[in-house]
Amino acid sequence: MAPRPLVKIENLSFWRGKTPILQDISFSIEEGTTFGLVGESGSGKTTLAKLLIHLLRPTSGKIFFQGISLEKLSKKEKQKMRAEVQMVFQNPYASLNPRHTVETTLEEPLIIFGRGNKKARQEALFSLLEKVGLSPDKAKRYPHELSGGERQRVAIARALILKPTFLILDEPVAALDVSIQAQIINLLRDLQKELSLTYLLISHDLSLVKYLSDSIAVLSQGQIVEIADSDALYTSPQHPYTQQLLASLASLLGTPEEALK
């Protein structure tokens, strides 16, 4: 089967009052692939994610999910999309409820969406704990009783519990120790394969985005300045801003190749 776009964005713009935050954004994300969105702080990355999960409404332009425009979704389709599109945030400590155990955090979406009886929900959550590399005894823990890496594993499990097709990863490892980052990145990679997930990976870190993404868009001040296959963007960046991003990477970490090791 030929790949088809799971997500398509057409001429999307978003203004806050008289300020343009995103301007004329267009791209599509093929099923089963990772689309990387890279750009400096304040360039509009999280705003774009919020538009995709329908937390914000575009000023103009369209977003299609599985071929249907978000503004045309029926109530039932909206409900379905709320399960199919999930987001993982930068800071798992802020995004997890401190008064909920891991078990409650994972079971809650299943209860809200009326999925399964108690036994089926328990099975689903323990099987998912294993998938994200957490032992069953973590189920009774509270967020403050977990390490940063474990917390992000819980946040990933929560995003997966409703069996979504599309995950928006907004700086998923930026808050973690460098030593833990690679573990979470590899977990995300394995889960994508195992569960046939499509990712939008948002980061200011071009080496991370390059490592995981099939295609990359470079966002600068609310506009996409370059879109290319991951390899092409890295080996022959066209836009001066992309070249500047690569150069700063090289000066921080040696050559781009070394940066990826």
Ligand SMILES: Nc1ncnc2c1ncn2[C@@H]1O[C@H](COP(=O)(O)OP(=O)(O)OP(=O)(O)O)[C@@H](O)[C@H]1O
């Ligand atoms: N709730 C808000 N009210 C007003 N302005 C906002 C709000 N959220 C974001 N902005 C502004 O919108 C612009 C884009 O912000 P956004 O959070 O999308 O950037 P970002 O690329 O995600 O940045 P970062 O890398 O720091 O997370 C910024 O100028 C920001 O100040």
Ligand SMILES: [Mg+2]
């Ligand atoms: Mg952001």
